[in-house]
Amino acid sequence: MTSTTAASRDVTGRRAQRHTLARRQAAWGWIFALPATLHIAIWTGFPIIVAMLLSLTHYDMLNPPTWAGIENYITIANTPLFWRAMLHNLIIAAVGIPISMLLALVLAVMLNQGIRGSGLFRTAVFLPHITATVAIAMIWLWIYSPGQNGLLNYIGSFFGIPNQGFLNNPSLALPAVIVVTIWQGLGLKTMIYLASMQTIDAQLYEAAEIDGASAVQKFMSITVPILKPTTFFILVTSIVGNFQTFDLIYILTQGGPANATTVITYEIYQTAFQQFRMGLATAQSVVLLVVLVLLTILARKLTGGRDDD
Incomplete structure (x- = not known):
């Protein structure tokens, strides 16, 4: 006892x-x-x-705010241009992000093989990310320039392709912007994927090779699952970065032609600093925040994110 x-x-x-x-x-x-x-x-x-x-007030930055309740949100709901700008961001994200992530993964796999001159190639791939967006936009303005002054039209002339106004044509302007966003964001995604790949234990590949796994099987069964947290991180940061795009649009198209490339940040900028409707612009920003939270949750579901990712 x-x-x-x-x-x-x-x-x-x-x-x-x-x-x-x-x-x-x-x-x-x-x-x-x-x-x-x-x-x-x-x-x-x-x-x-x-x-x-x-966001619940009327405010023009010159006079004190006055209470408006949900009037700004009602205005947003009845403003087609705001939702058109949101749609443009969703299109850029839905088209540009998957393509850039796939290209980044392919480049990371190539660089991870230790190919000759990989250091120089890494620098070249990463350079657009650290270059000022203003400089990038000016370069692409020259590339897209109509007539023989533009690089793309100059190259196309050798193949009998007529001159195109890439940034002046409503049907071509948004795809042209998507190409720039893919090119600009490719370097960072590649470096993140590459850094994650270099942490994978080589013994996993050796064991799979002993079991007779092909290169594709090793990639799909080992590399892709291990890179899932990295993919989630890249996807979320890419979505947030996509909805923060402003300076590129401001320099390339200023939302034109005919609002064909207006994105949500440019619409908020116009509302706040051109129309001086700061309360409405703040309400638009709150709506953007809610959309980003929902898209982050969706990205988590699509990539199988966990609490420890």
Whole structure:
């Protein structure tokens, strides 16, 4: 009886020690996380709350805000141009992101083979990402320029293709913008994929090769599943980056021709700084935030994301 009681006390003591240790670890965890938490709360959380409140007002930056309730959101619901701009962003994302991710994966696989001159090739692939968007837009303005002054039209003239106004034609302007976004974002996606591939244990491939797996089978059974968290990260950051596109549109097309390339950030810019309807522009930004959250959840479902990704 005495031994049983002693054993019970020992178990209870160990549980108390583990509980105390867990509380200490949690306390230190909160202490270390506090600076980042405060940073997010002050510079992200607080502006979001203010934006949500401002979206319920009429505000022109010259006079104090006046309460408007949900009037701005009703205006958004009845503004076809806003939803057309949102549709353009969705088209750019639905077409451009999968193509750029596929090309990035192919390039990463090639670079991971240790081909000759891979260092130079990595630099060339990554260069568009670190180049200023203004410079990139100016280069593509010359490439798309109508007549013999444009590189594409000059090359097309050798094949009997008539001159095209790539940025002046409503049916060609949006595809032309998509090509630029694919080219600009390809380098970063490639480097992220490449870095993830280099962390894969080579013994996995060796074991699969011993079992008789082909190169395609090894890629589909080993590389793709291991890269799933990386794919989720690239997909989410690409979606967010896509909906933040502004300077490229501003320089290339300014939303034209006939609003054929107007995207949501450019529409918000026009509402805020050309029409001076800051309350409405803030409401548009809140709608954009909600759309991004929904798209992030969708991306998580599509890639099989987990809490530890």
